[in-house]
Amino acid sequence: MEKSVKIMLELEEKDSNLHPEKRNISVGHQIRNAEHTSDEKAAVGDSWKRYWQIFAAEDYPSICPFCGEELKEDDIDGCHINIQRLHLYESNTYYPDKKYIIPGHHACNMQLGDEFVVECDILAVEAIEKD
Numbered sequence: 001m002e003k004s005v006k007i008m009l010e011l012e013e014k015d016s017n018l019h020p021e022k023r024n025i026s027v028g029h030q031i032r033n034a035e036h037t038s039d040e041k042a043a044v045g046d047s048w049k050r051y052w053q054i055f056a057a058e059d060y061p062s063i064c065p066f067c068g069e070e071l072k073e074d075d076i077d078g079c080h081i082n083i084q085r086l087h088l089y090e091s092n093t094y095y096p097d098k099k100y101i102i103p104g105h106h107a108c109n110m111q112l113g114d115e116f117v118v119e120c121d122i123l124a125v126e127a128i129e130k131d
Contacts, residue, residue: 001059009057016044020055020126023083023100025065029118033111034080034099041130042101048078048127052101055125066108068119077109078102080127084115100124 025031042051053060064071066079079102082095102124108116 001057006057009054012044012054013057016054018043018055018128020128021098021100022055022126023124025083025102025118025122025124027118027121030084030093030115031065031081031102031118032084032095032115033109033113034082035112037080037099037127040080040127042078043128043130048080048101049076049103050078051127052078052103052125056123058123060103061120061122063120064105064108065102065118065120065122066104066111066116069105071103071105075105076103077106079104079109081124083124099127101127 042048045051045054060071060073060076062071063069080099081102082098083100084093084095086093102122
């Protein structure tokens with residue numbers, strides 16, 4: 001990413017006065033497409049895709065984290081996900097309700113409620129809706 005673009009994104013983040021949680025998700029981690037998100041609007045930016053880029057301050061990945069296929073910018077959605085967690089005192093896993101945004105294929109984003117094993121390291125940004 002060009003330095004000037006990165007600076008512009010950092011300024012947009014600062015001007016937003018928002019501080020979404022950011023989580024690094026590694027290859028092999030389990031995620032799930034969040035459901036009932038079609039009416040949600042990003043608090044900053046003109047789309048969830050742009051929202052992710054403002055807070056991640058990174059280029060979009062060239063590989064889709066959902067399917068591992070090539071990801072071209074014109075096919076990227078800002079995808080709502082839930083991140084699988086492990087119970088501290090039990091041996092099972094669960095999905096908290098908190099939603100995050102990652103870039104991915106539109107087709108992968110439309111598989112609502114489906115679970116995926118992450119195919120490339122990606123930064124997930126907590127989804128904060130417009131008031």
